[in-house]
Amino acid sequence: MATSPPGSSAGSGQQGAHRGAPHPSPRHPRLDPLADRYAARTHGMKSSEIRALFSVVSRPEVVSLAGGMPAVTALPLDAVGSMIGDLVSGMGAQTLQYGSGQGDPRLRERICDVMALEGIHDASASEVVVTVGSQQGLDLVTRVFVDPGDVILAEAPSYVGALGVFQSAEARVRHVAMDDDGLIPEALEEALLDCRAAGDRVKFLYTVPNFHNPAGVTLTEPRREAIIALAEKYDLLVIEDNPYGLLGFEHEPLRALRARNSERVIYLGSFSKTFSPGLRVGWVLAPLAVREKLVLATEAQVLCPPSLTQYAVARYLDTQPWREQIKIFTELYRERRDACLESLEALMPAGTTWTRPDGGFYVWLKLPHGLDAKLMQPRAVNALVAYVPGIGFYADGSGQEYMRLSYCYPEPDQIREGVRRLARVIEAELDLHSTFDAVDTGTFRAVRPDADGRFSGSGTIVGPANSNAYEDGR
Amino acid sequence: MATSPPGSSAGSGQQGAHRGAPHPSPRHPRLDPLADRYAARTHGMKSSEIRALFSVVSRPEVVSLAGGMPAVTALPLDAVGSMIGDLVSGMGAQTLQYGSGQGDPRLRERICDVMALEGIHDASASEVVVTVGSQQGLDLVTRVFVDPGDVILAEAPSYVGALGVFQSAEARVRHVAMDDDGLIPEALEEALLDCRAAGDRVKFLYTVPNFHNPAGVTLTEPRREAIIALAEKYDLLVIEDNPYGLLGFEHEPLRALRARNSERVIYLGSFSKTFSPGLRVGWVLAPLAVREKLVLATEAQVLCPPSLTQYAVARYLDTQPWREQIKIFTELYRERRDACLESLEALMPAGTTWTRPDGGFYVWLKLPHGLDAKLMQPRAVNALVAYVPGIGFYADGSGQEYMRLSYCYPEPDQIREGVRRLARVIEAELDLHSTFDAVDTGTFRAVRPDADGRFSGSGTIVGPANSNAYEDGR
Ligand SMILES: Cc1ncc(COP(=O)(O)O)c(C=O)c1O
Ligand SMILES: Cc1ncc(COP(=O)(O)O)c(C=O)c1O
Numbered sequence: 001m002a003t004s005p006p007g008s009s010a011g012s013g014q015q016g017a018h019r020g021a022p023h024p025s026p027r028h029p030r031l032d033p034l035a036d037r038y039a040a041r042t043h044g045m046k047s048s049e050i051r052a053l054f055s056v057v058s059r060p061e062v063v064s065l066a067g068g069m070p071a072v073t074a075l076p077l078d079a080v081g082s083m084i085g086d087l088v089s090g091m092g093a094q095t096l097q098y099g100s101g102q103g104d105p106r107l108r109e110r111i112c113d114v115m116a117l118e119g120i121h122d123a124s125a126s127e128v129v130v131t132v133g134s135q136q137g138l139d140l141v142t143r144v145f146v147d148p149g150d151v152i153l154a155e156a157p158s159y160v161g162a163l164g165v166f167q168s169a170e171a172r173v174r175h176v177a178m179d180d181d182g183l184i185p186e187a188l189e190e191a192l193l194d195c196r197a198a199g200d201r202v203k204f205l206y207t208v209p210n211f212h213n214p215a216g217v218t219l220t221e222p223r224r225e226a227i228i229a230l231a232e233k234y235d236l237l238v239i240e241d242n243p244y245g246l247l248g249f250e251h252e253p254l255r256a257l258r259a260r261n262s263e264r265v266i267y268l269g270s271f272s273k274t275f276s277p278g279l280r281v282g283w284v285l286a287p288l289a290v291r292e293k294l295v296l297a298t299e300a301q302v303l304c305p306p307s308l309t310q311y312a313v314a315r316y317l318d319t320q321p322w323r324e325q326i327k328i329f330t331e332l333y334r335e336r337r338d339a340c341l342e343s344l345e346a347l348m349p350a351g352t353t354w355t356r357p358d359g360g361f362y363v364w365l366k367l368p369h370g371l372d373a374k375l376m377q378p379r380a381v382n383a384l385v386a387y388v389p390g391i392g393f394y395a396d397g398s399g400q401e402y403m404r405l406s407y408c409y410p411e412p413d414q415i416r417e418g419v420r421r422l423a424r425v426i427e428a429e430l431d432l433h434s435t436f437d438a439v440d441t442g443t444f445r446a447v448r449p450d451a452d453g454r455f456s457g458s459g460t461i462v463g464p465a466n467s468n469a470y471e472d473g474r
Numbered sequence: 475m476a477t478s479p480p481g482s483s484a485g486s487g488q489q490g491a492h493r494g495a496p497h498p499s500p501r502h503p504r505l506d507p508l509a510d511r512y513a514a515r516t517h518g519m520k521s522s523e524i525r526a527l528f529s530v531v532s533r534p535e536v537v538s539l540a541g542g543m544p545a546v547t548a549l550p551l552d553a554v555g556s557m558i559g560d561l562v563s564g565m566g567a568q569t570l571q572y573g574s575g576q577g578d579p580r581l582r583e584r585i586c587d588v589m590a591l592e593g594i595h596d597a598s599a600s601e602v603v604v605t606v607g608s609q610q611g612l613d614l615v616t617r618v619f620v621d622p623g624d625v626i627l628a629e630a631p632s633y634v635g636a637l638g639v640f641q642s643a644e645a646r647v648r649h650v651a652m653d654d655d656g657l658i659p660e661a662l663e664e665a666l667l668d669c670r671a672a673g674d675r676v677k678f679l680y681t682v683p684n685f686h687n688p689a690g691v692t693l694t695e696p697r698r699e700a701i702i703a704l705a706e707k708y709d710l711l712v713i714e715d716n717p718y719g720l721l722g723f724e725h726e727p728l729r730a731l732r733a734r735n736s737e738r739v740i741y742l743g744s745f746s747k748t749f750s751p752g753l754r755v756g757w758v759l760a761p762l763a764v765r766e767k768l769v770l771a772t773e774a775q776v777l778c779p780p781s782l783t784q785y786a787v788a789r790y791l792d793t794q795p796w797r798e799q800i801k802i803f804t805e806l807y808r809e810r811r812d813a814c815l816e817s818l819e820a821l822m823p824a825g826t827t828w829t830r831p832d833g834g835f836y837v838w839l840k841l842p843h844g845l846d847a848k849l850m851q852p853r854a855v856n857a858l859v860a861y862v863p864g865i866g867f868y869a870d871g872s873g874q875e876y877m878r879l880s881y882c883y884p885e886p887d888q889i890r891e892g893v894r895r896l897a898r899v900i901e902a903e904l905d906l907h908s909t910f911d912a913v914d915t916g917t918f919r920a921v922r923p924d925a926d927g928r929f930s931g932s933g934t935i936v937g938p939a940n941s942n943a944y945e946d947g948r
Contacts, residue, residue, distance in 0.1 A: 032761075032763035033737060034711065034761070034763065034764060035763070037619060037675075037677060037711070038618060038619060038767065039617065039618060039619055039620055039621045039624075040621050041617065041621075042617075042618055042767050042770075042771075045767065045770040045771065045774070046770075067572075069571055069572055070571075072566060072567060072570040072571050073566060073567050075566060075570065077562060077563050077566035077570075078563045080562055080563075080566065080570075081559045081560065081561070081562035081563030081564070081566070082559050082563065084558055084559055084562050084782075085555045085556050085558055085559020085560070085562075086555065086559070087555070088551060088554055088555035088558050088559070089551050089552045089554075089555030089556065090555070092546060092547060092549060092551035092554065092555070093546060093547050094752075095752055096546040096549065096551075096554075096750035096751070096752040096753065097543060097544075097546050097750075097751060097752045098541075098543055098746075098751045098752065099752065132606055132776045132779075132780070133776055133777055135775070135776055135777045136775060136776045139774065139775045139776075143513065143515065143516075143642070144512060144513060144516055145511060145512060145513055146513050147513045147514050147515075150513075161773075161774070161777060164770075164773065164774040165774050165775075167774070168617070168770075168771065168774045168775075201511075203511060237508065237511070263507060272572075276570035276571075276782075277570070277571060277572045278568075278569055278570040278571045278572065278573065278780060278781030278782050279570065279780055279781075279782055280776065280777075280778070280779070280780040280781075287506075287508070289506035289508065289509070290508060293512065293516050293519065296516075296519040296520075296638075296642075297516075297519065297642065299635075299638065300519070300613065300635070300638040300639050300641070300642045301609070301610060301613045301639075301642075301775070302606045302607055302609055302610045302613075302754065302776075303607055303609045303635060303754075304754075305606075305754070306606070306752060306753055306754040306780055306783055307752030307753075307754075308558075308750075308752050308753055308782070308783060308786075309780055309782060309783065312782075
């Protein structure tokens with residue numbers, strides 16, 4: 001059975017053709033008899049237009065630089081298999097039974113050990129809530145804090161899955177500019193002042209400080225300090241989403257934002273990228289009062305996370321060489337990152353720019369001026385290469401000139417072949433558009449304040465109704 | 475490590491003392507600095523007042539008739555363990571990887587086979603969405619249909635976990651009376667007319683037709699027809715929640731509501747009671763247009779259900795004698811039900827009445843007039859027996875005289891001992907209250923229209939603000 005990229009909704013491909021409609025309608029021609037009774041929040045839920053392409057993308061001849069799937073086959077599958085088998089045979093009364101809503105206490109202890117690697121030494125297991133992936137963690141935090149119409153600050157671009165959560169909470173998203181050094185503190189302060197002036201309630205800042213999805217950049221040390229200082233100054237709650245923090249290629253992990261402030265930072269973690277996403281084990285670290293509400297929210301949502309997968313992770317951390325395994329993963333991703341960057345360097349036409357990640361899964365690529373990654377996508381798939389168009393990562397419909405390339409899953413040779421195909425598609429596109437004279441030299445780096453000292457492209461607050469978010473693109 | 479009843483939040487027991495406050499506050503005396511920024515939906519989220527008792531209840535000397543935990547140790551744990559171990563060793567690339575939001579196609583096929591046992595023969599795998607337990611299924615359906623203030627019809631009493639979902643959706647719940655034959659169609663019609671007259675929008679009826687939690691009763695065949703007819707007449711959407719349908723002691727499963735109408739009935743299923751709750755695998759069967767929205771909602775909530783647990787269930791259905799296993803479970807539960815009913819019969823003081831389930835996990839007991847199950851609870855725990863007070867199963871704070879007894883988990887001897895202790899507590903309570911003269915002969919059966927032909931106790935619509943729901947009690 002083919003594995004499908006997350007969110008690709010394999011098996012429902014026949015719905016693809018109807019995805020553009022505001023109320024996706026079933027295949028049979030009758031109108032949806034329930035059309036008038038859906039909740040308001042569903043109106044903003046749009047299925048990805050690239051989903052229809054996924055049946056194509058999963059053909060073996062296509063090189064997919066689209067999905068964010070970790071290289072799980074690099075795990076010692078036999079050892080993990082017998083470990084999990086033993087858990088069921090020997091501890092079935094626990095692993096097959098309901099557990100607590102907050103999650104297995106033993107696992108929560110071990111999660112504190114994991115967080116210590118990023119400088120969080122004061123976390124206690126009682127402040128941890130185990131979630132069904134960090135996706136559920138983000139959904140719970142959003143449920144607990146956000147009423148319809150509330151403002152959330154989020155990097156431009158932002159993780160598509162987060163925008164999906166915010167949209168289904170009917171929040172308004174205000175993007176904050178970032179550059180190669182991550183979120184720009186001055187842009188954050190500007191956003192906070194704007195919101196204050198407009199009387200808008202900012203519920204929190206959502207940020208991915210390490211090896212950003214999709215931008216591939218990492219928040220520098222001085223900026224971490226600056227952002228914490230702004231959180232203090234403006235009484236700002238920060239949601240630190242950190243699934244990739246331990247996957248750095250060049251240096252030790254930077255100290256988490258949460259390590260610098262335990263009251264204003266809620267931390268989201270995940271075992272999806274350091275162990276296995278198929279187990280769906282993530283967590284939230286939050287002050288006790290918030291933790292309390294998160295537990296109530298998760299009980300109403302799923303009763304409790306799966307016991308088996310929690311025991312599997314706890315046992316894995318207890319008995320397997322997980323730190324060494326993370327090294328194996330990072331070596332593998334570093335090699336793939338190198339293959340990706342080297343071939344981009346060698347093959348991309350002038351005017352194409354991209355970020356240079358030193359960890360994680362993603363390169364963020366900007367097309368030459370005038371090109372549109374989404375319009376180009378069918379031609380790329382025709383040329384047997386796939387990527388995720390940038391617009392999915394913006395709540396305001398911008399980002400047309402960007403795309404995300406994931407180097408985590410394909411082998412280096414495939415990556416090189418994929419980039420080669422992509423370069424040809426871009427060249428053909430440039431020919432087609434006859435835009436040779438309009439090559440733009442702006443890079444992602446070049447996010448600079450305008451003459452008034454303001455950061456362009458991050459000023460509008462985008463409500464759920466006119467939002468263009470929720471493209472696939474983990 | 476002790477297994478804790480679902481929702482018992484083991485490991486956070488130290489919070490218990492503060493549970494009564496509208497905003498549960500952390501132990502340290504400082505005020506919650508975030509208190510002013512929670513979402514409106516959190517105000518109705520109340521933690522269970524009986525949670526604090528669970529640390530007591532889980533002491534081995536206490537007979538707990540409180541939890542709804544299935545007897546998972548009756549499974550062939552070695553066979554299931556090696557089956558799951560093999561899945562990871564042999565298919566790690568799939569079982570440890572992200573999957574599709576809708577769920578594994580192979581599992582969805584097998585789910586259709588399971589539903590055929592209850593007369594649903596027209597379901598297709600494309601209409602099935604796999605969920606993290608049927609709890610998540612109910613949460614997704616509620617998210618897709620319910621705006622704050624919308625009315626949901628639900629049996630009086632109703633499954634506490636459903637009331638928790640409705641409360642966190644800020645819905646208003648209107649209870650509909652039931653008796654030993656299940657939901658009363660005339661009471662349903664009355665509720666629909668009342669809502670129509672009041673201009674209230676009824677989003678759906680939530681019903682548990684088989685071996686009801688907590689009432690232990692089953693909707694009869696003629697009432698099934700009557701309710702489907704009312705759904706047609708009043709354009710009513712019905713949510714059929716059916717985790718216990720295959721656990722009947724006396725006869726073949728009754729035909730599901732969904733088998734009678736595929737357009738107005740959304741069906742929720744679960745493997746929690748027929749296989750294992752620790753895997754958290756449930757599903758929703760819904761018309762394609764709804765299914766489409768459910769997939770978007772689940773992607774925003776958890777990305778996808780765990781792959782490993784889905785593969786485990788599919789492989790279990792493919793390779794293990796699951797129908798025979800269900801027989802083993804029902805034999806075991808029947809024996810426990812008998813132990814429970816026989817000792818109730820032998821030991822309960824006059825004026826105590828109870829339902830006689832012919833399947834599932836629960837007996838619904840009514841105390842002699844004047845007694846309050848919740849007030850009595852600390853004394854019961856002192857006497858080393860635990861149950862769930864009835865008020866948790868009503869959104870309107872009624873049900874004081876009821877309690878739920880679960881016979882699914884303890885051995886028959888323990889059940890007999892538990893009932894013996896409970897009988898003594900009730901007798902002592904009667905002494906204490908000197909209410910020997912006020913013994914009430916009303917039973918649960920005796921829900922009858924009043925002189926005006928109206929059903930008492932089901933007329934008020936209860937909003938989230940004054941709701942008393944979300945007691946523990948699965
Ligand atoms: C930034 C970010 N946050 C959260 C997630 C969700 O991860 P999971 O739910 O698998 O833990 C992802 C997955 O790609 C991600 O990139
Ligand atoms: C009526 C009812 N619905 C739903 C559930 C939730 O079950 P699951 O474990 O599938 O989430 C329960 C659990 O006890 C139940 O009794």
